[in-house]
Amino acid sequence: MEDTSNHVDRPTIMVTNDDGIHAPGLQALVRTLVSTNRYRVWVCAPDSEKSAASHSASVRGTISATPxxxxxxxxxAISGTPADCTSLGVSKTLFPSVPDLVLSGINMGTNCGLLIVFSGTVAGARQAFIHGVPSVSISYDWVEGRSNINDFTLxxxxxxxxxxGIxxxxxxxxxxxxxxxxxxxxTDVLNHKGFKVTKQxxxxxxxxxKQVSSDDKSVSQEPRLFKMEFNGVDVYNDGTDLSFLQEGxxxxxPLGALTNADIDCHTFFNQWLPECTSSDLRPCD
Structure with missing residues (x-):
């Protein structure tokens, strides 16, 4: 249970994630925050893994909150998604006040580049941002065979x-x-090269x-089963989040609720929109 002594003036941090409330990343983050004796710590996290849930929300039915x-x-522990957890946690329905800061993580695996689109970890922080609460999503570049549980504490x-600083x-x-x-x-967080402000x-x-069910054409009416497999991460451009992460x-x-299109797209559409909406524009043959 929370140590309620002498914490009236402490800022409050709420922690969520998408790996589930018992995940080692969240547990290490909460342990570290508590050990500083500087923060009041609340946790509002999914009761099971919700990786790649993105920003989905439970708009039908009810969700449970289990102490x-x-x-x-x-x-x-919340029966909903990461976005549900944050939305509930900052609503003053579950906790007595709005937290001063929301931290989402620490995720087991990177969340750079377009992975941000799929990430329930990022969605947990984004939902707080939408509610006007400062927030940070945190991910560790876990590599099987090189990483260990202690790396989450580091x-x-x-x-x-x-x-x-926040x-x-x-x-x-x-x-x-x-x-x-x-x-x-x-991955080698102990020997990191420092902090770098980057762009997505x-x-x-x-x-x-990969198809994982039989392809027997004699049972063509039976559903065929497929499983997605991942084979690493593509880096399409240098000088952004993923490339700097891989450099150590x-x-x-910094992210907004929605990622803006790049400047070239804005330049194109600034020219294109007046042209395509002009009264004398004819459809292509």
Whole structure:
């Protein structure tokens, strides 16, 4: 249970994720926050894994909130999505007040480039941003065979200066309200090269589909089963979040609720729209 002594003036951090409330990344982050003795910590996270849930929300039916034991924090396991967790957690329905900061993570795996579109971790932070609450999504570039559970604690500790800096900005009323942060930590987090403010790139998962059911044409009316397989990440452009992460930096990427199209698209459409909407425009033959 949460230590309720002498925390009246402490800022409140709410933690969520998409890997589930018992995931090692979330547990390490909460443990690290509690150990600083500087924050009141709430947890509102999915009761099971909701990876790649993106920004889906439970608009029908009800969701449950089950009290869960996490030392030093007040925690609830939620039967909904990461966006549900944040929406409920900042609503003053589950907790007595709006948290000062929402942290989503630490995710087991990177969330750079176009992976942000699929990420439930990023959605947990984005939902807080939509509600006007400062937020950060945090992911660790887990590599099977190289990473271990202790790396999540190292990742959480590496994020403490960012968290502290956010509260300084909030107190000074200088922290920007038009974005939230997406932080990715490199695999060798202990020997990271420092922090780098980056832009979202175009890197995405190399995905393929494999049929896992029989292809017996004699039972053509039976459904065929397919499974998606991932084979690493494509890096389409240098100088953005994923490329700097792979160089060993902790990347800090400001994001809006929606990613704007690049300047070339704006230039094209600024010219195209007046042309295509003019009264004398004829359809192509």
């Amino acid at each position: 869960t034991e996490i030392s030093g924090a007040t925690a609830f 990742a959480a500790e590496a994020c403490l200066p960012i968290i502290s 509260f300084v900005g909030i107190e000074n009323k200088t922290y920007p309200k038009k974005c939230f942060l997406n932080v990715d930590l490199p 790139g175009n890197g995405t998962l190399k995905a393929s589909w 930096y902790i990347t800090v990427t």
